[in-house]
Amino acid sequence: MKLLTRDTDYAVRTLGCIAAAKENTVTVTDLIKKLNMPKSFLRKILQMLSNKKLLKSFKGTGGGFSLAVKPEEITIFSMIEIFQGPFQLMEHVFRGKACPEIKTCSLKEKMDRIEEELIIKLKSITIMDLLKGQK
Amino acid sequence: MKLLTRDTDYAVRTLGCIAAAKENTVTVTDLIKKLNMPKSFLRKILQMLSNKKLLKSFKGTGGGFSLAVKPEEITIFSMIEIFQGPFQLMEHVFRGKACPEIKTCSLKEKMDRIEEELIIKLKSITIMDLLKGQK
DNA sequence: ATAAATGATACCAATATGGTGTCTTTTGTC
DNA sequence: GACAAAAGACACCATATTGGTATCATTTAT
Numbered sequence: 001m002k003l004l005t006r007d008t009d010y011a012v013r014t015l016g017c018i019a020a021a022k023e024n025t026v027t028v029t030d031l032i033k034k035l036n037m038p039k040s041f042l043r044k045i046l047q048m049l050s051n052k053k054l055l056k057s058f059k060g061t062g063g064g065f066s067l068a069v070k071p072e073e074i075t076i077f078s079m080i081e082i083f084q085g086p087f088q089l090m091e092h093v094f095r096g097k098a099c100p101e102i103k104t105c106s107l108k109e110k111m112d113r114i115e116e117e118l119i120i121k122l123k124s125i126t127i128m129d130l131l132k133g134q135k
Numbered sequence: 136m137k138l139l140t141r142d143t144d145y146a147v148r149t150l151g152c153i154a155a156a157k158e159n160t161v162t163v164t165d166l167i168k169k170l171n172m173p174k175s176f177l178r179k180i181l182q183m184l185s186n187k188k189l190l191k192s193f194k195g196t197g198g199g200f201s202l203a204v205k206p207e208e209i210t211i212f213s214m215i216e217i218f219q220g221p222f223q224l225m226e227h228v229f230r231g232k233a234c235p236e237i238k239t240c241s242l243k244e245k246m247d248r249i250e251e252e253l254i255i256k257l258k259s260i261t262i263m264d265l266l267k268g269q270k
Numbered sequence: 271a272t273a274a275a276t277g278a279t280a281c282c283a284a285t286a287t288g289g290t291g292t293c294t295t296t297t298g299t300c
Numbered sequence: 301g302a303c304a305a306a307a308g309a310c311a312c313c314a315t316a317t318t319g320g321t322a323t324c325a326t327t328t329a330t
Contacts, residue, residue: 002224043276059276
């Protein structure tokens, strides 16, 4: 059971790397030298981030990518939603009718509260956190 | 992005239903009348719960299932681990080397803390919570 | 013109998910 | 003992998701 898929992970680390480069653009070739990822897969991820307006892209020689928004504005939560779809932990719970002997219960309530709290926390972690210990 | 798969959900609701029956055994036929689930799938889930020693099973006419442990001892966390494998939210994060410009970072730390807190919470929710509002 | 870069998009293998079906074994009842 | 009602074991299957590859088109600096 995992919360983050590989593309989310790659995206976070890639954004961290681009953020570290400040205003300079970074190419896919640069990135795969630094990060250990398959090129084609990384290109797909970068395109996604670019389409979602988190990256500015520049074509042609000397081109590459740079951040379109500040690192502290890119949250883990948004990465999850982009690469793993809408965040709905409890999608399945009590879809159907529960056991008819059970009229109300505190389970769903509690689960919903956990979800809310988790979302708040995932929104509080940003790409900025990747840069904190930078030399 | 979902946290609970269908079998986890079914398992939780089924256990709630069995718990509500107190010491009496409940058959698959009983359960599918009350809960809206495909019979074969439910049987597979019940077998799993039985193998994991959460249910006692009785074969033959008049047989069925009953809880092997107290409802307050069966957590959502254990259901997730049984049906969805080991709980490791951060499996992928920083598997490979992160961008070399980033030596240490607070991201993984923060994520790990979130994971810990989430586990504690999921362990605090039990089948008992399903019975709370019971008539 | 050419090479360096991204954009769009189609494809693919492996795995997970959600579910079904069949045959075996156990056990209570007539 | 025969039979039916239950669970046990397990093989199978369709679909979706995940993780990844490959190809061609477009843009742009030199």
